[in-house]
Amino acid sequence: MDKAESWLDKALHYRFRDTDLFALALTHRSATGRNNERLEFLGDAVLDFVISDLVFKIRPEASEGDLSKLRSSLVKDTSLASLAVGLGLGEYLILGSGERKTGGHRRDSILADALEAIFGAVYLDSGIDAARKVIGHVFAERLEDLPDAEVLRDPKTRLQEWLQARKLALPEYELVSVSGQAHQQRFAVTCTVTELSQTTNGESTTRRKAEQQSAKNMLKILSGERP
Amino acid sequence: MDKAESWLDKALHYRFRDTDLFALALTHRSATGRNNERLEFLGDAVLDFVISDLVFKIRPEASEGDLSKLRSSLVKDTSLASLAVGLGLGEYLILGSGERKTGGHRRDSILADALEAIFGAVYLDSGIDAARKVIGHVFAERLEDLPDAEVLRDPKTRLQEWLQARKLALPEYELVSVSGQAHQQRFAVTCTVTELSQTTNGESTTRRKAEQQSAKNMLKILSGERP
Numbered sequence: 363m364d365k366a367e368s369w370l371d372k373a374l375h376y377r378f379r380d381t382d383l384f385a386l387a388l389t390h391r392s393a394t395g396r397n398n399e400r401l402e403f404l405g406d407a408v409l410d411f412v413i414s415d416l417v418f419k420i421r422p423e424a425s426e427g428d429l430s431k432l433r434s435s436l437v438k439d440t441s442l443a444s445l446a447v448g449l450g451l452g453e454y455l456i457l458g459s460g461e462r463k464t465g466g467h468r469r470d471s472i473l474a475d476a477l478e479a480i481f482g483a484v485y486l487d488s489g490i491d492a493a494r495k496v497i498g499h500v501f502a503e504r505l506e507d508l509p510d511a512e513v514l515r516d517p518k519t520r521l522q523e524w525l526q527a528r529k530l531a532l533p534e535y536e537l538v539s540v541s542g543q544a545h546q547q548r549f550a551v552t553c554t555v556t557e558l559s560q561t562t563n564g565e566s567t568t569r570r571k572a573e574q575q576s577a578k579n580m581l582k583i584l585s586g587e588r589p
Numbered sequence: 590m591d592k593a594e595s596w597l598d599k600a601l602h603y604r605f606r607d608t609d610l611f612a613l614a615l616t617h618r619s620a621t622g623r624n625n626e627r628l629e630f631l632g633d634a635v636l637d638f639v640i641s642d643l644v645f646k647i648r649p650e651a652s653e654g655d656l657s658k659l660r661s662s663l664v665k666d667t668s669l670a671s672l673a674v675g676l677g678l679g680e681y682l683i684l685g686s687g688e689r690k691t692g693g694h695r696r697d698s699i700l701a702d703a704l705e706a707i708f709g710a711v712y713l714d715s716g717i718d719a720a721r722k723v724i725g726h727v728f729a730e731r732l733e734d735l736p737d738a739e740v741l742r743d744p745k746t747r748l749q750e751w752l753q754a755r756k757l758a759l760p761e762y763e764l765v766s767v768s769g770q771a772h773q774q775r776f777a778v779t780c781t782v783t784e785l786s787q788t789t790n791g792e793s794t795t796r797r798k799a800e801q802q803s804a805k806n807m808l809k810i811l812s813g814e815r816p
Contacts, residue, residue, distance in 0.1 A: 399653035400645065407641035414634035415712075418627065426626035485642075490717055 366454040373449045374480070376496050378487050385456070387479035390472055392458030398479035405482025408490070412497045413437055416505060428511030435514055436504055442474035445500055451476060517577035521553075524584060530557050533580065535573045538563075553580045560584070593681040600676045601707070603723050605714050612683070614706040617699055619685030625706035632709025635717070639708075639724045640664055643732060655738030662741055663731055669701035672727055678703060744804035748780075751811060757784050760807065762800045765790075780807045787811070 366388065371377050378384040383401075391397040410433070417424070417432045424432070435441065446452065452467035455476055466472050477500075485493040498505075512520065521533055538550045549569045553576035554561045560583055564576025593615065598604050605611040610628075618624040637660070644651070644659045651659070662668065673679065679694035682703055693699050704727075712720040725732075739747065748760055765777045776796045780803035781788045787810055791803025 400651075400656065403653045403656045404641055404645045407638045411634045411638035414631055418631045424627075426630045429627065429630045 369450065369454060370480075373451075374484075374496050375499055376484055376492070378483070380487050383483045383487055384480070387483040388454055388476060389456040390458070390461060390466065390476070392461035392466065393456050394458075398476060401479035401482040401486075402475045403482070404485065405478035405480065408485045408493050409437055409478055409481050409497060412490075412494050413501070416498070416501075417508070420505065420508060421511070424511055428514075431511050431514040432508060435509070436501060439470055439474040441504070442477050443470035445504075446473035446477045449477075449500070451480075517574050517581055521577040521581055521584075524581065525555065530555065533577070535576065537569060551576050553577055555580060555584075558584070596677065596681060597707075600678075601711075601723050602726055603711055603719070605710070607714050610710045610714055611707070614710040615681055615703060616683040617685065617688060617693065617703070619688035619693065620683050621685075625703060628706035628709040628713075629702045630709070631712065632705035632707065635712045635720050636664055636705055636708050636724060639717075639721050640728070643725070643728075644735070647732065647735060648738070651738055655741075658738050658741040659735060662736070663728060666697055666701040668731070669704050670697035672731075673700035673704045676704075676727070678707075744801050744808055748804040748808055748811075751808065752782065757782065760804070762803065764796060778803050780804055782807060782811075785811070 367377065367381060367384065370384065386396065387398050387401050387405075389397045391399055413433050413436050414429070417429050417436075421429065421432065447468075451473060455467045455472065457466045457472075461467075461469075461472070481493055481497055484496050515523075525532060534554045534556070536552050536554070538552055540547055540549055542548045548565060548567065549572040550563065550565045551569065551572040552561050552563055553573065560580060562576050562579035562583060564572040564574070564579060566572040566575055594604065594608060594611065597611065613623065614625050614628050614632075616624045618626055640660050640663050641656070644656050644663075648656065648659065674695075678700060682694045682699065684693045684699075688694075688696075688699070708720055708724055711723050742750075752759060761781045761783070763779050763781070765779055767774055767776055769775045775792060775794065776799040777790065777792045778796065778799040779788050779790055780800065787807060789803050789806035789810060791799040791801070791806060793799040793802050
């Protein structure tokens with residue numbers, strides 16, 4: 363564990379009093395029955411609480427809905443996995459031989475779970491303030507670059523809000539064509555804002571995605587016209 | 590607020606330093622734009638963390654899946670609402686006149702949200718240890734009577750686990766009849782454990798529910814036979 367410990371000290375600025383707890387946090391269920399799943403359960407709740415508290419305070423004017431979106435953007439698995447990759451966590455994971463051979467140390471879910479387990483372990487080792495410090499350190503850049511909650515909303519929702527704020531009618535989406543064979547279909551739709559005489563196109567693998575694409579294109583036009 | 594404050598002191602053993610925060614926690618969005626929604630967001634995360642920590646420590650042997658089930662059983666809306674009713678919270682809610690007339694102070698979601706908002710407000714007012722204390726007080730009885738995680742699993746899952754633990758083959762579910770008109774159909778199924786020569790019946794409004802019912806009946810027989 364010496365190598366892992368010095369990594370943790372460098373990457374997360376934390377030293378465990380109970381190093382067994384740290385080893386447990388790194389241990390995936392493929393390795394042994396005594397693994398990091400319970401710590402992940404706890405760490406997930408610790409992380410949610412610490413991040414909720416941070417976004418609540420950083421964004422004193424944000425609505426509950428926007429706070430939820432900001433929090434999910436920070437704590438979702440892909441976000442945690444990319445933080446874990448940045449920290450170089452993969453190298454220290456303890457995996458079963460099957461997982462190791464098939465690249466488990468690069469798998470998003472395994473990385474995300476282990477990072478949460480580390481947060482849980484830090485909490486057990488030293489309490490909530492130590493966990494806050496480690497989490498604040500890991501998320502420092504993301505918190506500095508926290509997006510406006512608005513951009514986290516999907517394009518259709520944003521378009522609807524944009525129009526409602528201006529007392530304009532909702533956009534109309536129309537399916538124009540479906541091409542390609544089953545399981546490889548392409549959907550083409552149009553998005554029309556009648557009162558502004560604007561129509562945009564969208565194309566994708568599902569009707570929903572095509573509509574989002576067309577709404578995104580409409581937002582570009584509208585924000586260009588009325589900056 | 591005097592009446593509400595003395596209620597809180599009595600019911601939750603807590604006095605706010607910032608009584609405006611307490612008033613905000615009681616204020617439903619039907620009353621005004623400045624309401625308890627942000628506090629609910631924060632309180633929900635505080636509650637999840639505190640309860641996760643408690644079940645983690647109370648059940649040192651439970652799996653992550655069982656810990657999740659125990660936590661949900663405690664923090665789900667209906668559970669929070671019934672705690673809120675027990676505390677007499679409804680009387681102190683600040684609602685818009687429409688909500689008040691239609692019985693909003695008895696509505697589960699409004700009660701649950703307000704209780705979470707109070708936890709969030711206590712946290713902001715005095716920190717996490719005060720929130721732990723208040724939550725521990727509110728949940729004291731529930732935590733004492735914490736069920737075995739096993740009984741929170743659905744009957745089909747429990748039956749499967751029971752059989753697997755004894756190296757027996759999985760049960761077979763068979764649809765016996767569907768009766769009644771559309772939207773009022775009744776499904777009758779049987780559950781058979783061939784190796785034990787047992788068959789039970791289940792009947793309900795969906796096939797899934799009927800299967801759960803038949804599994805429940807099978808568990809009764811099997812636990813009666815092998816206590």
